[in-house]
Amino acid sequence: MGEKKQTFRDYLSQQGLKSTRQREIILDEFLRCDSHLSTEDLYLKLRKKHPGIGYATVYRTLKIFSECGIAEARNFGDGQTRYESTTCEEHHDHLICKDCGAIIEFEDPGIEQLQEQVARDHGFAIVSHRLEIFGLCAKCQNKER
Amino acid sequence: MGEKKQTFRDYLSQQGLKSTRQREIILDEFLRCDSHLSTEDLYLKLRKKHPGIGYATVYRTLKIFSECGIAEARNFGDGQTRYESTTCEEHHDHLICKDCGAIIEFEDPGIEQLQEQVARDHGFAIVSHRLEIFGLCAKCQNKER
DNA sequence: CGACTCCTTGAAATTGGTTTTCAATTTAAC
DNA sequence: GTTAAATTGAAAACCAATTTCAAGGAGTCG
Known part of the structure; x- marks a missing residue:
């Protein structure tokens, strides 16, 4: 099981x-x-x-x-x-295609680090975060031309 | 006006x-x-x-x-x-306190750049994005102790 | 195996925010 | 002014999320 x-x-x-x-x-x-x-x-x-x-x-x-x-x-x-x-892996964020709705997951430790820095600068204790990038996936970019 | x-x-x-x-x-x-x-x-x-x-x-x-x-x-x-x-300024993101609901705006060009890199890596054309960091603001961290 | 208690189920109702409808009114152009 | 088209406010509709409730099911203890 x-x-x-x-x-x-x-x-x-x-x-x-x-x-x-x-x-x-x-x-x-x-x-x-x-x-x-x-x-x-x-x-x-x-x-x-x-x-x-x-x-x-x-x-x-x-x-x-x-x-x-x-x-x-x-x-x-x-x-x-x-x-x-949930995966046992790292936290991940999403790229979301506005056209076809496709959702791509990604991880970026660099972004995470910068976030922690921002939080520190504002005296903030991070509990969670979310980052979503909306745009057009490769497929839908081609469709539109 | x-x-x-x-x-x-x-x-x-x-x-x-x-x-x-x-x-x-x-x-x-x-x-x-x-x-x-x-x-x-x-x-x-x-x-x-x-x-x-x-x-x-x-x-x-x-x-x-x-x-x-x-x-x-x-x-x-x-x-x-x-x-x-809307401000005429740069795009900004938000730090949101889960306790008191305070919303702090911030900008971080470094994070933006890394996002663009991620999008490029996936053949994605960015239209918009949003980043929210949830946590406890300095004030609420003190309250809880 | 019962008997009994508490949890779960599915249908329907409710909630809460958003969005639309509609008749009456207001705006702006002629 | 007259008139066509847009706007308004109240109420209704909408839609996903959430709760209610009576009937049914799971687990426990003897």
Whole structure:
């Protein structure tokens, strides 16, 4: 069993929550699609194979995922919250194509360092940050010409 | 008359829109309070002196401000759109205190440069970006101890 | 295996911010 | 002034997120 699944189960029992058929199904599907899914996206995917699962359950389960650290909530300003499966790797940020919606992840230690410097200069203690670069991906730049 | 007011009027006539009492009042109040106001914030402020002005009008007028470039819409993930008066200066980003909500603006050319580098590496053409650093401001760090 | 408690589920309702509708009014051009 | 087109404010619609609630399910303890 994947370590994410174990983490999730541990979290449930530790919190006095219950392991249910729906939660297992939702986790499986979530892990299968590793892209940046909104609640709606995941709900629609699930509905194909498991029509019984309700939107509210998907919503609540994603929330638990983010509480127990196996997923992270993001919002890119389009009014929808998206969840991404957390990696054990470094923090990363996003390049987002305004045209096709493609989302590319990147890491840049240099930027992170400069951020820390900025925070220090203002007496700020960083808790988190987010950086999003909006633009046109290579593909969409070509399309437009 | 401020240049912002002129810009606004020019934009209105150029678009076949009309200059109205409400729009003037809203612009005056908006320029007076240069902080990061939500529609709600501005509406409430306005209501004190001008109870007649409706929420919808404030909303629509702020939208025009951002269309004509004298204001910029931001959303910091608290579910509310905030508008800030644009400066002629450099692009800037934000430090946001999770405790008291204080918003500090900063510029960092170094970070901007690294972003451009990242975009180039991915064949991306930058249209815009946003960087927000969440944390605790100096004041709130002291409060908590 | 029950019995019992607490958690979960799905549908529907609610919330909160945003956006639109509509009839009445105002603006600006002729 | 007259008139066409834009604007206004109140209310309604919208949309994603969140909560409610009654029915059903999981886990625990004997």
